[in-house]
Amino acid sequence: RSAVRGVFRRSRLGAALGDFARAVLRAGAGSGGGGACLDPPACMDTLYFVEERDRIVWVYNRCGDASWELSRVAPCQRAKNRFVLCYGPQGRPGAWAVQDQTSGPHGDFIGGPAAGVAEYADGPPAAPDPRRPPLGPWRLWGIPYMLTNSPPSPPLVLDSAVRFIQAPFVSWRYSEQGNVARLELTSEPRPIGDEHLEEVLDKFRSLLRHVAQRPAMVLVIRSDVRKAMLPSVRQIRRFLGFMQDHGPELVLTGRGNAIVVQPSGFLGAALVQLIRMVQRMLPAPWPETIVPTVEEADAFLAPLAAEAALAALAATAEPAP
Known part of the structure; x- marks a missing residue:
């Protein structure tokens, strides 16, 4: 594509x-x-x-x-x-x-x-x-x-199997507050299996489409990869292909992404280099940052979520007489 x-x-x-x-x-x-x-x-x-x-x-x-x-x-x-x-x-x-x-x-x-x-x-x-x-x-x-000129009918409620995931190499929790959807991912210190990666990507696809089908919704993501193991070259290519295929959903809904990683040590430095390589290849059309703590990630995402919430409120407010 x-x-x-x-x-x-x-x-x-x-x-x-x-x-x-x-x-x-x-x-x-x-x-x-x-x-x-x-x-x-x-x-x-x-x-x-x-x-x-x-x-x-x-x-x-x-x-x-x-x-x-x-x-x-x-x-x-x-x-x-x-x-x-x-x-x-x-x-x-x-x-x-x-x-x-x-x-x-x-x-x-x-x-x-x-x-x-x-x-x-x-x-x-x-x-x-x-x-x-x-x-x-x-x-x-x-x-x-x-x-x-009228919003389309909303999709069915997102299944709990997509809201909460516990895979061998990653877990996530999906939540909503008003028109702001939030996805929190936490990596586990286990190898990334190809089969498990496909299962996670399939559920991520369902989540992205669910949000993109609702015109007022936006999405912010916090990814804690401090314990992550390095993916294979094949898995990196698979991830890049997935992001390319679902660029429209991400463009429409994405409002911020904060990646938590410790840059110290061999693994941490390698993860940072990998993330920056992906960012160079696929620059995100929304604000994105790499920080060492979850608290800093939350602080980065908070104003972006608040801005999206205010924009939704302004869009639904009746015009002044």
């Missing part, structure tokens, strides 16, 4: 969208709350692109009279990546489209309504309405999505 690899190599969100192969969503899947609206502009302040196979949700917030910007990203990425849903962008007069405007109004065209099938919530108009984009099927980079 070369496009998704670019998310970590360049921290560019455009790469995260470019490599999925999906079938068209059922017409009713994304329009559940979109019925007739007496004041269309007021009903369209937040829009949701729902990708079909994994149903992960990309959130766009209004940034102008007839434009919406991708907002479900870490704050540190918003100035570096601007994906804008707008009417009549450069090269697309009289049409709705999503455009990469990171470098200005002449950016790459990403996609638009799926030809012949996009519908407005209250029926297809004779011509595009310049006040609001058509709800229904869209194609971004040739990939089918459903655009809706």
Whole structure:
């Protein structure tokens, strides 16, 4: 997935969208709350692109009279990546489209309504309405999505087998407080078996998708690897491949990662070198740090979680009269 690899190599969100192969969503899947609206502009302040196979949700917030910007990203990425849903962008007069405007109004065209099938919530108009984009099927980079102005139905409750894991080489605990999900991993001083690694990655995949399917949710991670044993080269490659494959979920939900490791001694120094190598190969599009204690890790993550909680509160607050 070369496009998704670019998310970590360049921290560019455009790469995260470019490599999925999906079938068209059922017409009713994304329009559940979109019925007739007496004041269309007021009903369209937040829009949701729902990708079909994994149903992960990309959130766009209004940034102008007839434009919406991708907002479900870490704050540190918003100035570096601007994906804008707008009417009549450069090269697309009289049409709705999503455009990469990171470098200005002449950016790459990403996609638009799926030809012949996009519908407005209250029926297809004779011509595009310049006040609001058509709800229904869209194609971004040739990939089918459903655009809706109401949050999609939440997934089923996450199974306890994914919330709490005790594998031979690692344990983790998953929790939620409001819209902030937290994953705490603790390595064990045992060899990393290939079979056990696959089991852990499979559960991590389920956890990431569960969070990404809920548009208000974000994720912070604390990884205590002070007792970890060094993985094999094959296992490192497997981990890198997993992170590349699930770059979109991580871009949408990731808001911070703190890694706890003691840099002293041969093993500690080797772990730090390994972590820094991975960071160089796949730069994370969110704040990340390496610290020697759990307390320092918690102190790093606390303001990031608080910022995410405040952002969710602001998004749900009613506008002042």
